[in-house]
Amino acid sequence: MTESTTTETVQSIIAELKDKPGALLPILHGIQDALGYIPADSVPAIAGGLNLSRAEVHGVISFYHYFRDTPAGKHTVHLCRAESCQSMGSNALEAHVKNTLGIDYHETTADGLFSLEPVYCLGNCACSPAMQIGEEIYGRVSAESFDEIINDLGVEA
Amino acid sequence: MSITVYISGDSTAISIGANRTAAAVVKEAAQRGVEINLVRNGSRGLYWLEPLIEVVVNNERVAYGAVKPSDVASLFDADFLNGGQHPLALGSVEEIPYFKKQQRLTFARVGITDPISLDDYIAHDGYRGLKNALASSQAEVVKQVTDSGLRGRGGAAFPTGIKWNTVLNTPSEQKYIICNADEGDSGTFSDRMIMEGDPFVLIEGMTIAGLAVGANQGYIYLRVEYPHAHKALNAAIAKAYEAGYLGDNIQGSGKKFDLEVRLGAGAYVCGEETSLMESLEGKRGLVRFKPPLPAISGLFGKPTVVNNVISLASVPIILDKGGDYYRDFGMGRSRGTLPLQLAGNLKHTGLVEIAFGMTLRELLYDFGGGSTTGRPIKAVQVGGPLGAFVPESQFDTPLDYEAFAANWTVLGHGGVVAFDDTMNMAEMARYAMEFCAIESCGKCTPCRIGSTRGMEVMDDIINNVDREKNVVLLRSLCDTLLNGSLCALGGMTPYPVLSALNHFPEDFGIDG
Numbered sequence: 001m002t003e004s005t006t007t008e009t010v011q012s013i014i015a016e017l018k019d020k021p022g023a024l025l026p027i028l029h030g031i032q033d034a035l036g037y038i039p040a041d042s043v044p045a046i047a048g049g050l051n052l053s054r055a056e057v058h059g060v061i062s063f064y065h066y067f068r069d070t071p072a073g074k075h076t077v078h079l080c081r082a083e084s085c086q087s088m089g090s091n092a093l094e095a096h097v098k099n100t101l102g103i104d105y106h107e108t109t110a111d112g113l114f115s116l117e118p119v120y121c122l123g124n125c126a127c128s129p130a131m132q133i134g135e136e137i138y139g140r141v142s143a144e145s146f147d148e149i150i151n152d153l154g155v156e157a
Numbered sequence: 158m159s160i161t162v163y164i165s166g167d168s169t170a171i172s173i174g175a176n177r178t179a180a181a182v183v184k185e186a187a188q189r190g191v192e193i194n195l196v197r198n199g200s201r202g203l204y205w206l207e208p209l210i211e212v213v214v215n216n217e218r219v220a221y222g223a224v225k226p227s228d229v230a231s232l233f234d235a236d237f238l239n240g241g242q243h244p245l246a247l248g249s250v251e252e253i254p255y256f257k258k259q260q261r262l263t264f265a266r267v268g269i270t271d272p273i274s275l276d277d278y279i280a281h282d283g284y285r286g287l288k289n290a291l292a293s294s295q296a297e298v299v300k301q302v303t304d305s306g307l308r309g310r311g312g313a314a315f316p317t318g319i320k321w322n323t324v325l326n327t328p329s330e331q332k333y334i335i336c337n338a339d340e341g342d343s344g345t346f347s348d349r350m351i352m353e354g355d356p357f358v359l360i361e362g363m364t365i366a367g368l369a370v371g372a373n374q375g376y377i378y379l380r381v382e383y384p385h386a387h388k389a390l391n392a393a394i395a396k397a398y399e400a401g402y403l404g405d406n407i408q409g410s411g412k413k414f415d416l417e418v419r420l421g422a423g424a425y426v427c428g429e430e431t432s433l434m435e436s437l438e439g440k441r442g443l444v445r446f447k448p449p450l451p452a453i454s455g456l457f458g459k460p461t462v463v464n465n466v467i468s469l470a471s472v473p474i475i476l477d478k479g480g481d482y483y484r485d486f487g488m489g490r491s492r493g494t495l496p497l498q499l500a501g502n503l504k505h506t507g508l509v510e511i512a513f514g515m516t517l518r519e520l521l522y523d524f525g526g527g528s529t530t531g532r533p534i535k536a537v538q539v540g541g542p543l544g545a546f547v548p549e550s551q552f553d554t555p556l557d558y559e560a561f562a563a564n565w566t567v568l569g570h571g572g573v574v575a576f577d578d579t580m581n582m583a584e585m586a587r588y589a590m591e592f593c594a595i596e597s598c599g600k601c602t603p604c605r606i607g608s609t610r611g612m613e614v615m616d617d618i619i620n621n622v623d624r625e626k627n628v629v630l631l632r633s634l635c636d637t638l639l640n641g642s643l644c645a646l647g648g649m650t651p652y653p654v655l656s657a658l659n660h661f662p663e664d665f666g667i668d669g
Contacts, residue, residue, distance in 0.1 A: 023439055024439030066421075083585070087574055087576045088502055121341055123345070125346055127173050128501060137171065
């Protein structure tokens with residue numbers, strides 16, 4: 001995406017949502033949905049649109065785990081670390097995932113295919129361990145099924 | 158005439174293959190030239206049987222499960238569309254003991270109706286509560302809810318009617334209803350099941366709340382981790398607007414109620430009501446001091462009802478059948494039913510809605526079937542990541558807010574996570590501190606700094622560095638967190654930590 005269309009996208013999202021009460025989170029979601037992250041250079045525009053300081057906007061972006069200020073890989077693996085998943089062996093799965101992808105949490109593979117993020121519960125606790133990739137949620141994930149899912153996504157890409 | 162086939166569109170069912178099973182059924186039906194009407198319903202909550210298929214035969218529903226795509230051809234061969242015999246046949250779901258023994262009030266429609274069909278909702282007793290509410294005074298509606306004994310199902314168990322009454326009696330041009338749908342506790346998924354499986358019941362509950370207290374704007378603060386619930390809610394809200402169940406003139410009454418879903422952004426602390434309101438206002442989710450109570454000065458400084466999904470979704474049946482009907486379920490001061498969620502290392506995970514009063518042991522073994530690994534259950538964590546670990550010696554505690562509190566345990570939102578004897582409870586205590594450190598909003602010192610110090614102290618205990626001394630330090634730190642934190646995140650992190658230490662000292666390398 002070129003710089004000018006990025007700015008245009010950001011501006012149109014701000015214009016569309018800025019009059020909602022408490023508009024900042026909807027705007028940040030809108031930008032992240034459209035661009036995959038919230039570019040640093042969109043902060044002044046958001047601040048201007050909402051009559052906030054840049055520090056306030058930055059503070060909100062950095063407070064929430066879900067918002068990111070750098071592009072993610074093509075697929076982001078959200079791996080659940082919470083108690084229910086731990087009770088079904090997610091610690092071993094976590095080690096396998098990190099080892100297979102060769103990255104730690106908050107990192108992206110060198111080929112830009114996968115980012116890895118921890119998540120604290122997907123509400124899928126009846127079928128732990130769980131993970132989410134895009135809008136797909138996977139339950140009873142094992143090392144084998146993880147490899148299959150990742151291979152399929154890698155081939156697709 | 159085409160045959161109606163139900164396959165759950167619930168996200169947990171999908172997570173174990175319901176979409177692939179549904180696609181296989183559609184494909185096989187097309188190949189065989191059979192016409193079917195596929196409905197993606199909510200889940201019945203018997204997750205070990207998902208993906209579950211139900212077929213309507215002679216006006217009765219016959220179930221098959223768990224159905225993998227590779228089973229589909231043989232189901233057609235066995236003429237399952239007419240209830241044919243097959244190794245996966247289960248008969249009627251309603252006759253399966255796990256389901257039959259339940260008392261489904263709030264979940265009456267989940268798994269039965271098409272979640273986003275308003276006609277289906279109305280045909281199954283939907284919007285009867287609203288009709289009664291429209292014919293009553295505001296005070297009468299609040300009284301029904303008070304009389305029902307309903308207490309906040311999000312975990313704090315505060316009487317819903319009292320909260321509503323405060324908002325009703327606080328004069329203001331603008332009031333708000335907020336649904337706290339930031340279901341972040343591990344082991345809980347009942348909010349998600351309602352939102353995906355029967356979103357209209359939540360919309361109806363919020364509309365009744367709005368009418369009762371004089372609020373014309375509602376927000377559902379939904380966690381971003383629930384994309385399926387987001388879609389279902391938005392689809393149902395659009396239909397409710399079209400049919401005049403939301404908007405400027407609800408069912409010709411001249412009363413107004415608008416409703417919008419807002420997404421969170423992965424902050425656990427935003428499930429705390431004041432932090433949630435800060436987030437809705439577009440700020441960092443920092444916890445506010447109380448007082449003022451949200452019921453007096455809440456969202457944008459206006460009187461605000463903040464209720465959990467299950468609390469609000471229980472309102473329609475209370476207004477339909479009366480507060481007394483609901484109150485007649487339960488025990489002691491815990492009235493009505495609690496949708497319990499069986500999670501983690503259990504054979505039969507799922508949703509069990511039942512009156513308060515059954516023991517934890519019955520829940521774990523009669524419903525849950527014991528651990529799925531076949532090993533002894535060492536402990537269960539009830540009430541989410543801030544709930545205590547309950548050892549086997551306390552399994553006979555009845556599921557009741559006061560009975561749990563008497564044991565220094567937490568019933569909370571009714572989430573139950575079971576752990577077998579391979580789990581090390583010192584590791585779990587360390588994780589509780591780590592979780593608090595990651596999710597702390599940072600406003601109060603005990604939580605912000607205490608959680609990180611707690612993690613370090615736990616590391617030393619685990620690594621046998623000055624162990625005895627550090628256990629003393631850990632207890633002192635927990636005392637500070639417990640008594641000095643601004644909200645439940647810091648204030649209740651000691652529950653899992655100290656319960657692990659007190660009940661499983663051997664895992665910490667010390668004598669009991």
